[in-house]
Amino acid sequence: MAKEYDVVVIGAGNAGLMAALNLQRAGKSTLIVEQHNLPGGCASSYVRGRFEIDPSLHELAGVGSMENPGSIRKMFRELDLPIKWVDVNDCFRVIGKFSDGSPMDVTIPSGRAEMIDAMEKYVPGTRKKMEKLFRLFDEVSEGLEFFSRTDKYDLKYAIKHFGNMLVVGAHSSKIVFKAMRLPQRCIDILSTYWSYLGVDLGHLSFLHYAMMVRSYLDEGAHIPTFTSHELSVALEDKFRELGGDIWFNCRADSIIFEGDKVVGVKTPYGDIACKYVMANVNDDIVYGKMVPKEHVTSRIRRLSNARKHKYSARMFTVHLGLDVTREELGINDYSIFMVGTADSEKEYSNMMKGFESNEFAILVCYNVVNPKASPEGTCLCSITTFGSPVDWNGLKPEDYAEYKTRCAEKLMSIVKERAGIDLFGHVEEIAIATPWTFARYLGTPEGCVYGHATSDWDDIISRTLQMNKDYPIKGVRPIGAGGPRGDGYSSAYQCGEMMAQIAIKELDGEAAV
């Protein structure tokens, strides 16, 4: 007879690993079942020749410095996981066109004062307005922390202390930037990070965007020295060390109920008994496949169908192991955003039309900040764009290799034309990741990596406020990129931790009864 667990975590993605580790640490016997043979989901790596390639991570927010640790560094520290963080230093360089069509080549350093100085240089006369914007960011941050601590908040207190946040809270980034009377060029520069959340500024909650920009500027961005597999393997091994069980190549297909109570999970090893299931799986799969139909409420179905655009933008990345150094290629910036236009709404709509009209690319060269990223005399780069599922829906398997190669060629040409960096002729290893790749390894709907696209009515604040309504089935908690915290590594870790705390409370509450 197999062991009985308090909790089974389905999926060893970032949220799943973090949740499982927190549960096991709190004394809840926990089993992770993972369909792939590796931990981490997107947070992983693979080896091609003499290169080790990170499939997804550009920059991790919320790490902060040794002296001034951010929430993520604290989280890993508290779990006693020594990660060798690398500081990314600069925020970004963006090459392309301002909304008005004039050429744009802007480099933004990390650090608030440095950023404000740089902005003043590029768009003179913005210093005061930028300072004001940062004060608003701070208020938003304090306000959100206040809201995250309380279920029922005191509105009077909130109005007194976070009045500005309440004023901007329901609005998109675009509306708030305009209301702050920022010059368009300043907005254009500030827009650069929009793609990291996969939604244009017109539909991106200001609170969400403010939190991200603030974190990248104040705390800087970081990567682990040895790819994001370093993070995942640290979590995997710590979980084992604390007595947790983790089974790979082991896809759980359904959750077993007795009456309305969760009693186990079906796995290829047989039924595994447990009291609680955390699924690091998109909730459409959890409620559409794993939970028996009779437990799925009308609201759950309606929520899924209300998400018209359903899943966030699909990723396309070319990973290149190059047989020359970054200096020889003339790469001086860690990440260069090449945009067709800084007008995020126009850009987003171009992307959604398909690859032909997509002019957006991010070049990352890991060696700029991490000399250990690849062997001596070489460098490791990736070029990423986001796109619509339309290109990938109707493609035939026999046309796939040629199509992805053509897309990769286009991105390399964009890099050559816009940034003057010629990567052709130096390719020692190439790996191209498309939505099919993510669908293959992660099994996410349509190969999405960002979960459900956020939208004006479905932003992370509203999701967080309605968490219990969204996930009404007791003992089943979907976690991960589709969850209330939205996408991104740090959001997923935070989501996993937060949901584990809830699960622990619920399990203890049950035991008390």
Place this chain on the structure above:
Amino acid sequence: MKGEKLKKLKVRISNFKFKDMLQFKNMPLRRDRAIEQAEDRDIVTSFPINNNAKLLHPETQRMVVHKIIERPEAGARTLILRTADGSPAAWFRAGQYVSLKLKIGESCVTRPYSISSSPKLTKEGKVCITVKRTIGGFVSDHLIYNVKEGDRMLISGPEGFFYHDRLRDSRNVVAVAGGSGITPFLSMAYAIRDTIEDFNLTILFGSRTEDSILFRNELDMIQNETDKVKVIHVLSDEDRAGYEHGFITADLIKQYAPEGDYSLFICGPEGLYRFMEEETRKLGLPARRVRREITGAPKNVECLPGYPSEAAGRTFDVKIIQGPHTYDIKASSSESVLCSIERAGIMAPSKCRSGECGWCRSKLLSGSVFIPEQNESRRHMDRETDHIHPCISFPLSDLVLEVPRGDFQL
């Protein structure tokens, strides 16, 4: 300080501050309304992208041995496999391999075999592999002497990176093939003929004698049908007119290589790779212009430099943990841990058996193993944290090993 901040910072969206605040307060209501207005129908859980990805990368393909072509001259046979349900087989890139999953006696073993047919045949559900008899080859003996037409067989999806990629490789490829190492190049030649691939392929094909040349007719035929493929036969044991004689040396490669830029692709037995190491150096090609097919685990690991001699010839106790199960097995120092696992009848995952694909990645909980330097391609952090690839790990002590689940169900 905070009060001062608040005084200065007065953000306005609309004319009435409280209208905006109310809007914020009502966000959950707005969301409820959006959800209530949506249709109450089943959640969609099937997506074209995911379905396509499965067609291209199936975990397993259920095949039957459709036809067997005996090639006694080369001590080999070609198995034409066809999907059991008649559906198309997974499309592949010429040069890729499939991993066979076999139950032989009590053992559950895998073996990688390059696909020797054109990708076009997948449309008819067909995939060909060619097996050459090797002395004492447990699996090749089985495939040559036991397998018959109509048998069912489980294979993986297409795997590996030994194919032509125009962003990576030169338009001109010089292939060095030894014996059954011709199979991926035959597939590439077919793909060029069928206009699936577009590059120039010059194959230097080493055989012992004229009579033992594998795929002689097929290669002649393809050369007649396309001028992009050229085959030069190199006989090691015979000096005959119309053939090159001896080994495939740097000089011979230079003689047939096109002017200027080319990529060198190498596939053959263990000895060929060793020989080619020095020859490649002489050619002075950059690393990106030389590609080798996976090599398998070395045969005599106990003779390799760096092998601790005190472990040689010993048998160790190995505890295997797999999901909720544990098994106590014996492992010989001369065999990879994967071989011992398979011998014991435990179903464990593996594909390339060369250390490259990482499919067998396992956690070494105690004990130590020897990993030949040439096969070391683990992730950096896996090396630091005792995650090993059992297919190229040889026991040096008793071990406790946690392995992922394997699936061999026909």
